[in-house]
Amino acid sequence: MAEDFKVVIVGGSVAGLSLAHCLERLAVSFTILERGDRIAPQLGASVGILPNGGRILDQLGLFQFVEDEIDPLDFALIRYSDGFSFKSQYPTALRSSYGYPVSFLERQKFLQILYDKLKGKKHIHTGKKVVAVLDDGHEKAVVKTLDGSEYAADLVVGADGVHSIVRSEIWRHLRKGAATADEPFTGIKCEYSCIYGTSTNVPHVQVGAQLSFLTDGVSIHVFSGKKSKLFWFIMVKTSPDEFLDMKKDAAQTARRICQGLGTVRLSDAMYFRDVWSRCTIYKMTPLEEGVFKQWNCGRLVCVGDAIRKVNGPNIGQGANMAIEDAAQVANLISKAHSRPSKLSGPGIASMLDEFAALRRARTASICQQSEFLVRMHANQGFGRRLLGRYLVPLLNDVPAGLSSLSIRGAAKLDFADAPPRSLDKAWGGSWRSSLRSVVYLRPGPVLQHALLVVGGLVVLCLGLWWAWPVR
CATH class of the missing domain: 3.30.9.100 (D-Amino Acid Oxidase; Chain A, domain 2)
Structure with missing residues (x-):
């Protein structure tokens, strides 16, 4: 597919390596520029792979290697300072609804899997600190590194984290060279x-x-x-x-x-x-935590932590959203190359506008859920304290089913077959599919299910409405 179409990926972590796998599947040429000396350093961090990330990894033939490194989660025991505790079945709910377990493993091992299974390792360059990205309306953008190297690209993807140089360059191009001060961090x-x-x-x-x-x-x-x-x-x-x-x-x-x-x-x-x-x-x-305002300009686009920061493990979607971003970029490249005409500069800019439009609503939803959860878990505000300490435990398994709200409507690879284990599951973006996951645990009459679900949703929605404005 379009062997002359070249993508430069700045950053060789979860988002960058995931995108490389997607592009390799499409036979699209790529180069990864990683500023660190190693692709998979041991930094002490772990990573959680939820069903939305797991499905894409499965489409790429990678999830089996992740499963070799994990013991899946089955339940959560949640305790409070007053001694009260309750058990949540949310990991079982997600696995039942989507076919994939909640998986925790060392981040270093996960990155090593992504690296080891990539065929085109020769296209990965470490010790390459990007200092500038030029996109002046010519046929190619040019990525410059500190050591004086230059890389021409039809598309430059910033997978370089919260302090992204690519995002800074996007702001510079948008402001036509004017000083941007702290504007790239607005939000x-x-x-x-x-x-x-x-x-x-x-x-x-x-x-x-x-x-x-x-x-x-x-x-x-x-x-x-x-x-x-x-x-x-x-x-x-x-x-x-x-x-x-x-x-x-x-x-x-x-x-x-x-x-x-x-x-x-x-x-x-x-x-x-x-x-x-x-x-x-x-x-x-x-x-x-939050969402950056501008994600793309011309031939430049950011993904992963370069466009959003999801707050910690409370929702566990940081790496999974980065994997989704990679899949969505690859989907749009695949779609563009299926057309007879060559992908031009304006066409690439339009494609990246579409990427931002497709991902922004889900990004906002995930970040709002994350911000709410971390504050509810820390008893920030009377409404959140009431919801987290009293209402959620009373609803028993309903919150476990509602954990699927962060999975609902997730992106996947449109050009790869759906894995067998993901078929006949609640992947749709409709509320019907979400309600299906809410009632997965409790057998019984349909009316009992309906009352449980509706009552739980009403209480949760009232609690969220009451608690959210409290900061």
């Missing part, structure tokens, strides 16, 4: 920080379990992984002064917080000190 805020880490051989760990502890300003989430590993996150409401302390010494700040949470009970047999004492690696970072 992004930072009110929370995250400590994440990995622990091994922690006693009393149940395979397939997520353990969460929710209290004022803090939520802890622990996920069981393969080979006796635990992946954990602490979300902390953070003031401007605390951000300054973290900037001075993030490791010391993280140690102080983790040691202070040692007496938190995660289950009947486990305290957080058990997790912390067996920690092998940890990091602390500010959590940006």
